[in-house]
Amino acid sequence: MKKIHWESVVMPLVGIALTLLAWQMISGRTVTRSLADGTVEEVKLGWVQDLPGPVQTWEKTRKYVVEPFAKREELDQGILRFTWYSLVIVAKGYAIALVLGTPMGFLLGLSATFSKMFDPIIQVLRPVSPLAWMPLGVVLFANAGKSANELAALFTIAVCAMWPTVLNTAVGVRAIPQDYLNVARVLKLSRTQTLFRIMIPATLPYMFTGYRLSLGIAWLVIVAVEMLTGRIGIGNFLWNEYNNGLYTSIVLCIVTIGLVGFSLDRAMSLLERRFKSIL
Amino acid sequence: MSFLVINQVSMGFGPPEARREVLSGVDLSVEQGEIIAIVGYSGAGKSTLLHLVSGLLKPDTGSVRLDGRIIEGPGPDRGVVFQNYSLLPWMTVAENIRLAVDSVFPGWTEAQRAEQVDRHIHLVNLTPARDRRPGELSGGMRQRVSVARALAMDPQILLLDEPLGALDALTRGTLQDEISRICRASGKTVVLITNDPDEGILMADRIIPLSAGPGATLGPSFPVVLDPTRDRRALNHDPHFKELRAEVVAWLLGPGARPAVSVSRKLILPDLEPEDLEIPKPLIGGRRRPRRRSEERRETVDLNP
Ligand SMILES: Nc1ncnc2c1ncn2[C@@H]1O[C@H](COP(=O)(O)OP(=O)(O)OP(=O)(O)O)[C@@H](O)[C@H]1O
Ligand SMILES: [Mg+2]
Numbered sequence: 338m339k340k341i342h343w344e345s346v347v348m349p350l351v352g353i354a355l356t357l358l359a360w361q362m363i364s365g366r367t368v369t370r371s372l373a374d375g376t377v378e379e380v381k382l383g384w385v386q387d388l389p390g391p392v393q394t395w396e397k398t399r400k401y402v403v404e405p406f407a408k409r410e411e412l413d414q415g416i417l418r419f420t421w422y423s424l425v426i427v428a429k430g431y432a433i434a435l436v437l438g439t440p441m442g443f444l445l446g447l448s449a450t451f452s453k454m455f456d457p458i459i460q461v462l463r464p465v466s467p468l469a470w471m472p473l474g475v476v477l478f479a480n481a482g483k484s485a486n487e488l489a490a491l492f493t494i495a496v497c498a499m500w501p502t503v504l505n506t507a508v509g510v511r512a513i514p515q516d517y518l519n520v521a522r523v524l525k526l527s528r529t530q531t532l533f534r535i536m537i538p539a540t541l542p543y544m545f546t547g548y549r550l551s552l553g554i555a556w557l558v559i560v561a562v563e564m565l566t567g568r569i570g571i572g573n574f575l576w577n578e579y580n581n582g583l584y585t586s587i588v589l590c591i592v593t594i595g596l597v598g599f600s601l602d603r604a605m606s607l608l609e610r611r612f613k614s615i616l
Numbered sequence: 617m618s619f620l621v622i623n624q625v626s627m628g629f630g631p632p633e634a635r636r637e638v639l640s641g642v643d644l645s646v647e648q649g650e651i652i653a654i655v656g657y658s659g660a661g662k663s664t665l666l667h668l669v670s671g672l673l674k675p676d677t678g679s680v681r682l683d684g685r686i687i688e689g690p691g692p693d694r695g696v697v698f699q700n701y702s703l704l705p706w707m708t709v710a711e712n713i714r715l716a717v718d719s720v721f722p723g724w725t726e727a728q729r730a731e732q733v734d735r736h737i738h739l740v741n742l743t744p745a746r747d748r749r750p751g752e753l754s755g756g757m758r759q760r761v762s763v764a765r766a767l768a769m770d771p772q773i774l775l776l777d778e779p780l781g782a783l784d785a786l787t788r789g790t791l792q793d794e795i796s797r798i799c800r801a802s803g804k805t806v807v808l809i810t811n812d813p814d815e816g817i818l819m820a821d822r823i824i825p826l827s828a829g830p831g832a833t834l835g836p837s838f839p840v841v842l843d844p845t846r847d848r849r850a851l852n853h854d855p856h857f858k859e860l861r862a863e864v865v866a867w868l869l870g871p872g873a874r875p876a877v878s879v880s881r882k883l884i885l886p887d888l889e890p891e892d893l894e895i896p897k898p899l900i901g902g903r904r905r906p907r908r909r910s911e912e913r914r915e916t917v918d919l920n921p
Contacts, residue, residue, distance in 0.1 A: 429876055516700060519702065520698075522672060522690045523692075524720070531662070534704075
């Protein structure tokens with residue numbers, strides 16, 4: 338028991354250290370050389386000359402990290418402040434995805450006809466990239482004035498993140514044991530009661546698997562959405578810094594996006610496990 | 617007219633071209649307040665018969681009447697204890713029973729309903745477990761919750777489908793006594809399904825064997841004339857008990873009631889044809905020629921005494 342605990346802390350740290358080392362080795366560094374004629378020349382060395390190393394990244398980006406919520410200028414804010422903007426828009430789009438996706442999943446699971454009608458369409462729309470949905474969103478909400486941008490973003494997030502919820506809910510509804518439905522029939526539960534007291538609780542574990550996968554996708558989509566719409570947020574920050582040639586910030590953004598995504602997934606899987614343990 | 621009347625009921629499953637008759641020509645009548653047991657082989661159609669009474673299934677032909685009315689569908693006048701308990705795992709013991717009480721007695725006050733729930737939990741000796749979920753209960757406890765749920769609906773008839781089938785012999789004995797006591801105290805009509813003739817004799821007023829399927833049908837009734845406060849230890853030496861058991865078992869093992877034994881096996885004929893080296897060997901399942909039809913043959917032999 339003790340040994341497992343020890344390993345589960347140390348091994349990831351070793352992994353991180355090795356990754357940092359490998360990163361340092363392939364990254365480029367800039368060296369100043371004095372030439373014979375007295376002038377100074379900057380030379381880039383290393384395998385990937387433009388990739389900043391870990392130390393350099395830390396030095397250049399620490400102002401975003403040490404004051405994570407600072408707001409110096411519109412495009413110069415703490416990293417968590419940017420993340421927060423992104424999270425807010427993700428939360429809204431995700432909420433729309435769940436509100437639309439869950440009933441859709443129930444319909445698919447309950448009605449064979451509905452399932453036959455719409456399953457092919459869903460299978461075709463599901464693999465479409467956010468980059469493809471975005472322009473459609475912009476067109477759809479072109480007349481919405483000031484909020485057009487936001488609506489297009491929400492549309493893209495919702496339409497991309499919805500599918501795992503829809504499909505998992507449908508699978509869950511189909512997997513409701515006949516026994517539970519028999520109980521409902523013998524007790525003469527009404528339709529609404531059967532839905533709320535039997536079907537939804539029996540489907541919850543599946544629904545939460547869908548919710549967790551959907552959240553992952555919503556967070557994946559946000560970067561693309563911000564790059565295209567220019568909404569302030571972490572994806573937009575990344576894009577701007579790329580255009581300004583500040584590659585250290587790109588690395589910072591990638592790490593932050595990864596950590597946030599990881600935390601969201603962890604939180605959702607805790608919830609999911611709670612519901613699975615009951616059934 | 618009897619309370620429950622099953623008249624010439626047949627029931628089968630599957631599409632018309634591949635129909636399997638499960639029950640055929642089943643007749644049964646049960647008086648009010650009577651406890652009857654139906655014993656039969658596994659897979660004979662006992663649960664099917666019970667679900668015809670519960671209304672979860674409709675007979676293909678014939679009719680099932682309760683109190684003179686044809687059964688159209690499930691209803692709270694028939695309390696069912698399902699073979700696999702069928703408790704809802706996300707609800708506590710009290711909530712499971714409460715669900716039944718709420719749906720059967722919508723006119724009752726909150727206090728009346730709570731009292732009904734608590735009284736039935738107490739009846740099956742589960743008061744200490746009232747706030748636990750089914751997952752945290754033993755099989756016997758779940759079984760009792762299921763009985764309490766059925767009784768709390770205050771049904772006219774109680775349908776028990778192998779209520780003790782999944783339990784070990786010792787727990788079974790204790791629960792048999794307990795459920796017997798509860799059923800007799802309630803004075804309700806009870807149909808008990810079981811695969812154990814002893815259990816049937818011990819708990820019921822009348823025991824009826826069901827022959828093996830396909831096309832199972834009920835045998836003659838064997839009335840149990842034993843002291844209702846049967847003591848299971850003394851019973852093993854009771855001549856009437858022994859005789860009754862022998863008769864029921866003899867009927868079940870007799871001609872017509874016994875399941876047809878069939879042996880099915882795959883016959884592989886010896887391979888006489890040489891390999892054809894001209895045909896390139898496939899990557900997987902390396903045979904150089906198509907399988908002959910004659911190679912795979914299934915033979916079924918019916919063994920009848
Ligand atoms: N819904 C169904 N669809 C198709 N076949 C069914 C269905 N329900 C039961 N059967 C078939 O009917 C036969 C009798 O089943 P049933 O469940 O009534 O048996 P049983 O006597 O209760 O057996 P056990 O003692 O194992 O519970 C079985 O061969 C089963 O395969
Ligand atoms: Mg059965």
